Amino acid sequence: MDGPAAVAPNPLGAPRRPHPAAIAIEALRSLREMALPLVVAVVLGAGSGNGGRAVVYGLVGLVIVLVTGLARWWTTTWSLDEHALRHRSGLLSRDERVIPRERISSLDTVQGPLQRLFGVLELRVQTPGGGRSAELALRAVTRRDAETLRRALGHAAERAEAPDARLRLGSGALLVSALTGPQLGVLVPVIGAIGAVAQEVVSDVTLSPSTFDGLPDTVLGWVALVGAAVGLAWLVSIAGAVLTFSGFEVVRDGERLRIRSGLLSRRAATLPLSRVQGVRIVEGLLREPFGLASLRVETAGYAGQAAVTQTLFPLVRRRDAAAVVDLLVPALAGPLEPLHGAPRRALRPYVAVPVLVAAVPSVAIAVLAPAAWPAIVALIAGAVALGVLRHRAAGWRLDEDRIVLRSRRIARTTLVASVRRLQEHGIRQTPLQRRIALADVGVAVGSRHRAHVRHLEEATALRLLGCLRS
């Protein structure tokens, strides 16, 4: 065992506890978990009229939180030996996780403000397979230990000297990305709030006049209120985007992509290129008119769930998208245009669906509030426009090993994927389509994404499917 082939002394061999900063970090974690009961207890204490009791409850809660943090730190150890990474934790139920060296695909890091204060990192050990259990978190690891761990595992150092490619998001682009980011999803909390208010109003049968004092009287008032709520949700979404994508940087170094991002909480993820199965170019509602898009990456066997880990680059110009993909994911390089589109006669089925969907509220308005007929016109016109845009957006292209599928649901999305790595491909026909010889082609790529092109000529769809199979 001695001689030139001897294994270097392993400084990480002995089980070690996380950095003492973990006490504070774990305490904060348990505070977050206990936040609700703690607040309830304090409020109860205060409500009983005795301010002192609230303070006592609060202090007791704090002590519990600190003790929990201390206990978690004390009972957590990890070590790296020649076979595997071992992690033991837990006071009452001892939990041991063993991850063989070969199954560690990468080490991602997250650094929140607390970690930055103490100069430590949270290390997320990635294994293939995806899902929550594929990720092991080592909280409060010093930079030196992290680098030693990387070297011991044979991973490249975190900062590459001369990377093959590097792209950084400037602050101007960050702002534009945050402003144009919000999709219809921003309305969800607003609708939720409206629903909650409506529920209150409806359920409270004996309404006192004071309930209505806060609510506006006129239509204009309601519009203003809803507008303010949407505006607020928008601002929150913008702030979130800025926090997440500030300082976004993607580096291609050999066979890996390293993506770094975040303002308060700094994340660094390593994505092996072999896990990248496709790239999606998403032109959101607010971005398409300006010729902008965002790039998302479709992977299989990668546990990252956060929005950042799915983002290849937050904002590009549409016409630069192909070049950026070529730069970052050479396996998917190639032209994205021209695409074969859907046939002209497919326009009717494309328009039919949104119009049918718009017909429902239209009929409702016609029956219940005929005075609001302009709304019906707007709805139908909008539906027709959406159908036309969908028809125009549909397209496909097949190169040697690469398929490009473009479609629109609301936002226009282009998928570039490696044919060899497709998880599924298929063809679909409704009875109506069968009658007029149209069909849909669909593929499943990565762990999460399915793309379709609808209403192609049946013969074309079958031919495309045939090419995908060979």
Add this chain to the structure above:
Amino acid sequence: MFTLEALLAAAPAAGVVIALALGVLGGAAGAAVALAALAVAIAAVVVAPRVRLRRFRYEVRDDEIDLQRGIVVQTRTLVPMVRVQHVDVRRTVLSRMFGLAAVVFHTAAGANDIPALRDADAAAIRDRIADLARTPEVL
């Protein structure tokens, strides 16, 4: 078995709809809705399973699994064998009553199944797929 499955799914749904229709709407409108629900339920239980059975086709080739299914919308799905991560045989209480089982195979994108095979066939197909699906060098 498809019929029983459809019955178990349709009966409570139809029951709820009919009860609501008669209870809440009442009168002629309620009766109409109830009748419609009954008709849909009958169609789902009598017609749909037969169509489903007739339309379901599967083939396990060396390099891919070919599934054709669908009652109204017909879908043909091809799963490359190299993408299959693992294969199971799934037996439910319902399928056991008929001596049937389903073969479920998983890719990174999710699961697909070949439902309602004879028990012995299911095991054989499962073994065949397991053999053909080599450990993928890339996921």
